[in-house]
Amino acid sequence: EIIAAIEGLMKDPAVGHPLKGKRVLVTSGPTREPIDPVRYISNHSSGKQGHAIAKAAAEAGAEVTLVTGPVSLADPVGVTVVHVESARDMLAAVEAALPADIAVFAAAVADWRVASVADNKLKKGAGGPPSLAFVENPDILATIAKHGSKRPQLVVGFAAETEAVVDNARAKLARKGCDLIVANDVAPGTGTFGGDANTVHLVTPDSVETWDRQSKDGVARALVTRLAEMIAKA
Amino acid sequence: EIIAAIEGLMKDPAVGHPLKGKRVLVTSGPTREPIDPVRYISNHSSGKQGHAIAKAAAEAGAEVTLVTGPVSLADPVGVTVVHVESARDMLAAVEAALPADIAVFAAAVADWRVASVADNKLKKGAGGPPSLAFVENPDILATIAKHGSKRPQLVVGFAAETEAVVDNARAKLARKGCDLIVANDVAPGTGTFGGDANTVHLVTPDSVETWDRQSKDGVARALVTRLAEMIAKA
Numbered sequence: 001e002i003i004a005a006i007e008g009l010m011k012d013p014a015v016g017h018p019l020k021g022k023r024v025l026v027t028s029g030p031t032r033e034p035i036d037p038v039r040y041i042s043n044h045s046s047g048k049q050g051h052a053i054a055k056a057a058a059e060a061g062a063e064v065t066l067v068t069g070p071v072s073l074a075d076p077v078g079v080t081v082v083h084v085e086s087a088r089d090m091l092a093a094v095e096a097a098l099p100a101d102i103a104v105f106a107a108a109v110a111d112w113r114v115a116s117v118a119d120n121k122l123k124k125g126a127g128g129p130p131s132l133a134f135v136e137n138p139d140i141l142a143t144i145a146k147h148g149s150k151r152p153q154l155v156v157g158f159a160a161e162t163e164a165v166v167d168n169a170r171a172k173l174a175r176k177g178c179d180l181i182v183a184n185d186v187a188p189g190t191g192t193f194g195g196d197a198n199t200v201h202l203v204t205p206d207s208v209e210t211w212d213r214q215s216k217d218g219v220a221r222a223l224v225t226r227l228a229e230m231i232a233k234a
Numbered sequence: 235e236i237i238a239a240i241e242g243l244m245k246d247p248a249v250g251h252p253l254k255g256k257r258v259l260v261t262s263g264p265t266r267e268p269i270d271p272v273r274y275i276s277n278h279s280s281g282k283q284g285h286a287i288a289k290a291a292a293e294a295g296a297e298v299t300l301v302t303g304p305v306s307l308a309d310p311v312g313v314t315v316v317h318v319e320s321a322r323d324m325l326a327a328v329e330a331a332l333p334a335d336i337a338v339f340a341a342a343v344a345d346w347r348v349a350s351v352a353d354n355k356l357k358k359g360a361g362g363p364p365s366l367a368f369v370e371n372p373d374i375l376a377t378i379a380k381h382g383s384k385r386p387q388l389v390v391g392f393a394a395e396t397e398a399v400v401d402n403a404r405a406k407l408a409r410k411g412c413d414l415i416v417a418n419d420v421a422p423g424t425g426t427f428g429g430d431a432n433t434v435h436l437v438t439p440d441s442v443e444t445w446d447r448q449s450k451d452g453v454a455r456a457l458v459t460r461l462a463e464m465i466a467k468a
Binding site: 110 | 269271272273274275276277278279306342344345346354355356357358363364365366367368369370394395396397402420421422427
């Protein structure tokens with residue numbers, strides 16, 4: 001009867017597909033902020049963690065939209081993928097992808113962009129190097145977490161920190177108004193940016209949980225399982 | 235006897251291998267200049283043109299060293315490849331690769347780097363966006379073109395321009411002290427940066443030649459043939 005029970009479970013579409021019927025939005029990768037037509041500012045995010053989460057959510061039965069900055073990864077199978085460059089493009093694509101039940105903001109979005117982008121390539125001249133002034137980019141995580149009627153039921157942020165990882169993540173959770181922060185240490189030497197493994201801390205308003213170092217795929221599957229539990233309880 | 239003649243030519247190692255016995259140094263790709271441990275400044279160079287030149291030079295019989303910034307291209311077969319990030323790293327790798335008979339500087343090297351790189355990730359704070367000050371990077375092309383005893387016999391620069399392409403290239407040729415500038419128009423809409431085709435102008439002290447738009451592999455083979463002719467005449 002054990003086999004019969006297992007067969008019964010396997011026929012239940014909810015088992016193994018805990019996110020069936022749910023819409024999940026994931027952001028991934030870096031953004032690129034132009035300086036002039038050839039130069040840009042970016043960051044070392046590879047998109048591996050965000051892409052792995054999109055894949056794991058699709059495998060868990062969700063209808064997934066992945067909004068990604070420029071990465072050298074293949075589009076995950078079974079996922080709707082929207083490719084963007086700048087933070088402002090990413091926000092527009094995220095808003096276009098709503099409504100969603102769960103939103104996971106794993107992209108490393110540029111906090112700032114260059115205040116005035118040059119129409120032509122900046123030249124080396126007698127005046128010496130230029131000095132760039134910046135303006136703040138829209139805060140995609142906070143915008144969506146405070147979206148009112150269109151706020152997804154679960155809003156998850158990522159924090160890429162090089163120091164005081166958990167303290168910075170707690171502050172970010174409160175400031176942004178999200179439900180969960182996945183904090184990872186991206187200091188040089190950790191190999192997190194660009195690497196295949198990740199050590200993460202799950203920070204909620206009343207708890208901090210540190211997961212053993214594991215593959216980004218492993219983090220993705222465990223996170224998706226956790227999100228399915230949270231949304232089932234909510 | 236035509237066949238015999240062809241067979242004779244094919245046995246001649248110089249035919250089809252016009253750079254046999256020559257050392258060729260090629261740079262390729264963008265450089266990345268750090269802002270802090272996670273952010274950097276880079277540019278849209280894909281490395282396709284530089285890598286194609288390294289491959290074409292190797293196929294022409296040369297002993298090739300390719301010094302490349304971060305690209306998502308495979309290392310060309312039969313070429314010694316050195317991977318670097320910043321302009322200063324690239325200059326050091328180029329100097330270490332000398333002497334060479336021909337040097338082709340196809341990399342899109344950052345003209346400037348951030349004056350003081352932050353040890354930790356810059357945080358969004360009450361003070362608003364940071365303002366970045368820059369200092370000029372070493373000029374790899376000019377340094378090697380004016381290297382005295384170690385100057386390669388032929389020094390070739392690239393100019394990526396968005397306006398006044400040929401005029402800027404002529405000025406660059408004079409200023410840098412190189413033998414040939416390959417100028418290409420990388421304005422948005424040309425598809426040159428990242429694309430597979432290129433329209434180039436060959437600028438020497440006393441001529442400008444515009445080549446039909448063709449694949450970057452085609453440009454590479456034609457350029458290598460030209461360089462072999464130039465070095466044979468010199």
